[in-house]
Amino acid sequence: MKDWNLRYAANMRHYEGYSIGKLLGLINDPEIISLAGGLPSPDMFLRAEFQMATRQRLERDIDRIMQYSNIRGEAELIEAVIAFLKNDGIRVTPDNMMITTSAQQGLDLVGRLFLNPGDAVVIERPTFAGALAAFEMQGPIYLGVDLESDGIDVGRLQDVLSDCRTAGRLPKFIYVVPDFQNPSGVSTSLAKREILLDLGDRYGIPIIEDSPYRKLRYQGAMLPSLYSLDQKRGGGRVIGIYTFSKQFCPGMRVGFNIGPPEVIEKMTNIKEGSTLCTPKYNQDMCAAFLTEVDLDAYFERCCVYYGDKLEIFLKAMADCFPPERGVTWTQPEGGMFLWVSMPPQVDTRQLFHSALKFKVAFVPGEACYGERTERHHMRVNFSYPSRAQLRDAVKRLSDCLEQLGI
Numbered sequence: 001m002k003d004w005n006l007r008y009a010a011n012m013r014h015y016e017g018y019s020i021g022k023l024l025g026l027i028n029d030p031e032i033i034s035l036a037g038g039l040p041s042p043d044m045f046l047r048a049e050f051q052m053a054t055r056q057r058l059e060r061d062i063d064r065i066m067q068y069s070n071i072r073g074e075a076e077l078i079e080a081v082i083a084f085l086k087n088d089g090i091r092v093t094p095d096n097m098m099i100t101t102s103a104q105q106g107l108d109l110v111g112r113l114f115l116n117p118g119d120a121v122v123i124e125r126p127t128f129a130g131a132l133a134a135f136e137m138q139g140p141i142y143l144g145v146d147l148e149s150d151g152i153d154v155g156r157l158q159d160v161l162s163d164c165r166t167a168g169r170l171p172k173f174i175y176v177v178p179d180f181q182n183p184s185g186v187s188t189s190l191a192k193r194e195i196l197l198d199l200g201d202r203y204g205i206p207i208i209e210d211s212p213y214r215k216l217r218y219q220g221a222m223l224p225s226l227y228s229l230d231q232k233r234g235g236g237r238v239i240g241i242y243t244f245s246k247q248f249c250p251g252m253r254v255g256f257n258i259g260p261p262e263v264i265e266k267m268t269n270i271k272e273g274s275t276l277c278t279p280k281y282n283q284d285m286c287a288a289f290l291t292e293v294d295l296d297a298y299f300e301r302c303c304v305y306y307g308d309k310l311e312i313f314l315k316a317m318a319d320c321f322p323p324e325r326g327v328t329w330t331q332p333e334g335g336m337f338l339w340v341s342m343p344p345q346v347d348t349r350q351l352f353h354s355a356l357k358f359k360v361a362f363v364p365g366e367a368c369y370g371e372r373t374e375r376h377h378m379r380v381n382f383s384y385p386s387r388a389q390l391r392d393a394v395k396r397l398s399d400c401l402e403q404l405g406i
């Protein structure tokens, strides 16, 4: 067959997937310290619990594990998630919820359900590159609104929405990551969460709340989720996208979407046509974590462990980059990432290749823009490398920049 490209669907011809994935492929030298991934540390993996649950479930339930599972999700896991959410101030019933094969599928379902080519979507600037990869398949137009140190610029958002209304084309949804955002680590303040809901309400636009890092808070007080705040107002405006990848382990590929029953029903229909069901074994492992582990103690351990790494990383940055070097970075209170801004003349895509020579890697920030790309930022991850590697990585980055005169 010649020229496959002509046979591809129009929206797939130029589709290149997740740009960060390709970059990670370039990091194949084991001496490179990678700040590029978004991996939880295996130090926090619940290995013994996983092995024990596997043994028990295989003995008890092997025929069902080897069978197809419910599209919507296994009843045991759904019940466990409902209890998990109740602890976080969210009340849902099985009608409001579906299990997904992790949040990336949750986002894909959002894109497929809501977007026609050319539809507008409001995103934070910068935003999660994987969400762009998911939505991109439908060919939307991105309306980026700058992220400030306390969340999206709500004044600008109001202007954007008002312009859209004047033009007669409102965005299909507003996509935000309010807790320790990927890539910036920024959290949306309570005041801005309320304003976001006000704006969603005023303009009749649903809000997609993507929340993988919520439990990973190392400092400061927990803020209510947009979903729970919306429930206090009567509910129905927010769709929640969750994953257990960062809290338990990404290999499990289990997450869930919550929202109005009719939306969840439609998403379940789409899941039926794509992956059909999330493997029962994976759902069982997740249910075992949720019901058989002392979650308060476990999350507390995670927060101490990652909080320590964050502190080490921030200290190393402050030691290596005094203000006169013109490098700035965010001050997250949780999550796994920091957003580092270089002087404007630095193109972090080029810097990426120079940094590989210094055996350190990061994600060039350009991957995190839907439009009006900025090139002098980078995303760095502090959850995966060891403490010593974090210090070394910052030193290597500093040496690399010094060689470039920064």
Ligand SMILES: Cc1ncc(COP(=O)(O)O)c(C=O)c1O
Binding pocket: 038, 101, 102, 103, 104, 105, 128, 130, 177, 182, 210, 211, 212, 243, 244, 245, 246, 250, 253, 255
């Ligand atoms: C904001 C955000 N949403 C969704 C995902 C995807 O999660 P998962 O790997 O569980 O599909 C990630 C993963 O990094 C993320 O940071």
